[in-house]
Amino acid sequence: MHRAARHSPGEDRPACVLWTDPDGQWQPVVALLRSRMSELLTLGEWDAGLRRGPAFWLRLCVDGAAVYLPEGGGAAFEHPPVLYLPGIARHDLRSGGECRDPWKPLIALPYRGTMWTQVNARDWTVEAFLVAKDGGLGLEVARDERTRQALLVSLAALAETPVERLRNKKLESEDFDKLMVEDTPRDLLLWMSDPAGMRARWEGSRWQAFVSRCQADYAFHPDKDGDLAAGENLGRGKGAWRALWERFCEAPTLYAGLPDLMRRAQPMELALDPAPWPKENDRAETAVREALLRTLERSAPAARELVGHLEKEHAARRLTPWDRLG
Numbered sequence: 060m061h062r063a064a065r066h067s068p069g070e071d072r073p074a075c076v077l078w079t080d081p082d083g084q085w086q087p088v089v090a091l092l093r094s095r096m097s098e099l100l101t102l103g104e105w106d107a108g109l110r111r112g113p114a115f116w117l118r119l120c121v122d123g124a125a126v127y128l129p130e131g132g133g134a135a136f137e138h139p140p141v142l143y144l145p146g147i148a149r150h151d152l153r154s155g156g157e158c159r160d161p162w163k164p165l166i167a168l169p170y171r172g173t174m175w176t177q178v179n180a181r182d183w184t185v186e187a188f189l190v191a192k193d194g195g196l197g198l199e200v201a202r203d204e205r206t207r208q209a210l211l212v213s214l215a216a217l218a219e220t221p222v223e224r225l226r227n228k229k230l231e232s233e234d235f236d237k238l239m240v241e242d243t244p245r246d247l248l249l250w251m252s253d254p255a256g257m258r259a260r261w262e263g264s265r266w267q268a269f270v271s272r273c274q275a276d277y278a279f280h281p282d283k284d285g286d287l288a289a290g291e292n293l294g295r296g297k298g299a300w301r302a303l304w305e306r307f308c309e310a311p312t313l314y315a316g317l318p319d320l321m322r323r324a325q326p327m328e329l330a331l332d333p334a335p336w337p338k339e340n341d342r343a344e345t346a347v348r349e350a351l352l353r354t355l356e357r358s359a360p361a362a363r364e365l366v367g368h369l370e371k372e373h374a375a376r377r378l379t380p381w382d383r384l385g
Contacts, residue, residue, distance in 0.1 A: 075121045075172035076141045077165075081148035084185045087215040089143050094256075095315070101143045102165075117142050118164040121172070139172065149174060149182050185210060189230075196222055201231045209235035219245065221310040243272040244306045251293070252316035254286045277303070290317075290324025294335040304335060311380035318384060340381040 078085070092099055093109065100120055101111040121140055144165070151158060152169050177183055178193050186207060188195045200206065209232040210217070216238040228234075246269055250257040261269055273279045277299050279289060292300045293307070307314060318337050325336045333339035354361075 073139050073172040075139050075168055077152070077168060077172060077174045078141055078143045079147050079149050079152070079174065079176070079182045080143065080145045081151075081182055082184070083145040084211060084214075085143070085183075086145060088218045089145075091215065091218050096141065098138050098140045099143060100140055102145065102147070114162050114164040118168070121168065141175075142168070149176060149180065185214060196225075198222075198225055199229045201229060203232070206230070206232040206235070208232070213238045216242070219249065219313060221313070223309075243269075243276050244303050247273060247277065247289070247303065248307055248314045248317065250281060251286055251289050251320055252314035254281075286320055287324045290320040291326055294321060294324065294326075294332075296332070296335060308380050311384055318381070334379050337381050340379065 080086075089099070089101060099110065100117055101109065102114060102117060103111045105112045105116070121142070142165075147162060147165075151162065152165055158166055175183065177187060177191060177195075181187070183195075186200065189198045189210070190200050191197065200210070213235040217235065220238060225234075246257075250269070258266065270281055273281055277292070279292065281289070293304055296304050307317065311317070321335065322337050325338050
């Protein structure tokens with residue numbers, strides 16, 4: 060979506076990005092994005108915690124009225140504010156005087172900002188975004204009604220699935236159904252990344268089912284053992300936990316809280332495989348920096364020899380998730 064806000068060096072950046080969604084299809088994704096995009100604002104009933112409010116409030120946020128936002132207003136955004144507009148189509152904001160009164164504060168924003176739309180200027184539907192090669196994901200999806208319904212029902216789970224797992228096949232209704240059923244590794248990694256948040260989201264039977272699967276597949280009880288035990292198990296990588304580590308390595312950015320957990324969960328033992336532990340990666344990075352500084356005191360041949368030695372010693376760390384996460 061940030062691509063929609065790109066501009067040439069000689070141009071001012073857009074005031075905002077408008078995300079129209081006439082049928083409200085994208086709402087499950089918006090709920091997930093709020094914690095990852097501080098610039099995401101939503102049209103709707105006022106709720107400061109959700110950064111949601113009526114059209115005039117969105118307009119004030121775009122104009123930099125800092126008092127209206129806990130984060131400090133439009134001026135504090137690294138990227139232009141993204142305004143998610145459920146129930147509004149692109150043409151609604153282009154209709155001028157015919158625009159509904161509650162939406163009229165937004166009429167000028169398509170001209171001051173930009174709109175996240177398809178290449179043909181139509182609103183993005185979920186299905187269109189999945190299949191579009193230009194601006195979308197370029198996936199192959201069956202076009203029958205059952206698949207469309209399964210896609211929308213599974214959207215929250217789909218949004219947390221690495222795209223590479225969806226490529227190289229034609230996606231049908233059963234593929235989307237499977238995203239909602241029995242993906243224990245994904246659920247466990249999500250819980251480890253945000254234990255309190257996932258516990259609140261997975262209430263009642265969903266939580267009990269999750270606990271039961273963890274006990275059966277990982278000999279681990281989330282309530283009784285806790286997240287630190289899970290982090291230590293993940294780092295040690297024994298049994299089913301080894302496959303879980305490999306799953307994390309596939310898409311570490313999906314589990315933003317895991318690096319902090321792994322720092323806190325690292326045991327005091329000396330004889331550890333350093334790869335799963337970010338503290339060990341930090342120590343290695345410090346050692347590399349100190350060694351490179353010493354090259355300033357050496358001759359060119361000696362410096363080249365040292366750099367070659369460092370490359371052999373540390374090259375394997377490029378394969379760890381800590382390298383991808385920076």
